[in-house]
Amino acid sequence: MQISHGLExxxxxxDDYISTFVTRKCIxxxxxxxxxxxxxxxxxxxxxxxxxxxxxxxxxxxNLIFLDVQMPHMNGIEFLSELRKINFQYDMYRPKVVLLSxxxxxxxxxxxxxxxxxxxxxxKPLHLNSFNNIIRxxxxxxx
Numbered sequence: 001m002q003i004s005h006g007l008e009x010x011x012x013x014x015d016d017y018i019s020t021f022v023t024r025k026c027i028x029x030x031x032x033x034x035x036x037x038x039x040x041x042x043x044x045x046x047x048x049x050x051x052x053x054x055x056x057x058x059x060x061x062x063n064l065i066f067l068d069v070q071m072p073h074m075n076g077i078e079f080l081s082e083l084r085k086i087n088f089q090y091d092m093y094r095p096k097v098v099l100l101s102x103x104x105x106x107x108x109x110x111x112x113x114x115x116x117x118x119x120x121x122x123x124k125p126l127h128l129n130s131f132n133n134i135i136r137x138x139x140x141x142x143x
Contacts, residue, residue, distance in 0.1 A: 014068040049083065
């Protein structure tokens with residue numbers, strides 16, 4: 001599978017270090033060669049995204065975010081509400097978001113359906129087939 005230049009940076013936001021490790025390994029095992037950054041706090045992640053958008057460094061903005069729904073301090077839904085407020089220079093720089101949860105039942109699909117940035121929901125752990133489906137649906141170059 002050929003991955004287009006549209007997927008150069010991935011951000012994993014998860015407070016569970018083991019889950020972060022598993023998600024990272026899944027992405028690496030797919031053959032993905034871009035940058036993978038992990039953040040264990042939603043507020044820190046938002047601050048970084050805001051800093052990148054204000055500085056004009058669009059190359060630092062992740063194209064894809066894997067977001068744990070159940071985060072301390074600011075959960076995934078609250079993160080999405082704040083992410084919506086960030087003014088990215090162009091819509092093409094707005095990251096796509098994949099929600100991850102330890103139980104798919106924990107996801108309030110009705111609440112998350114209001115967020116255009118959310119492209120998929122998966123139960124943890126992330127599996128290689130699930131990641132490959134995201135790549136196929138959103139980032140595969142037309143050959």
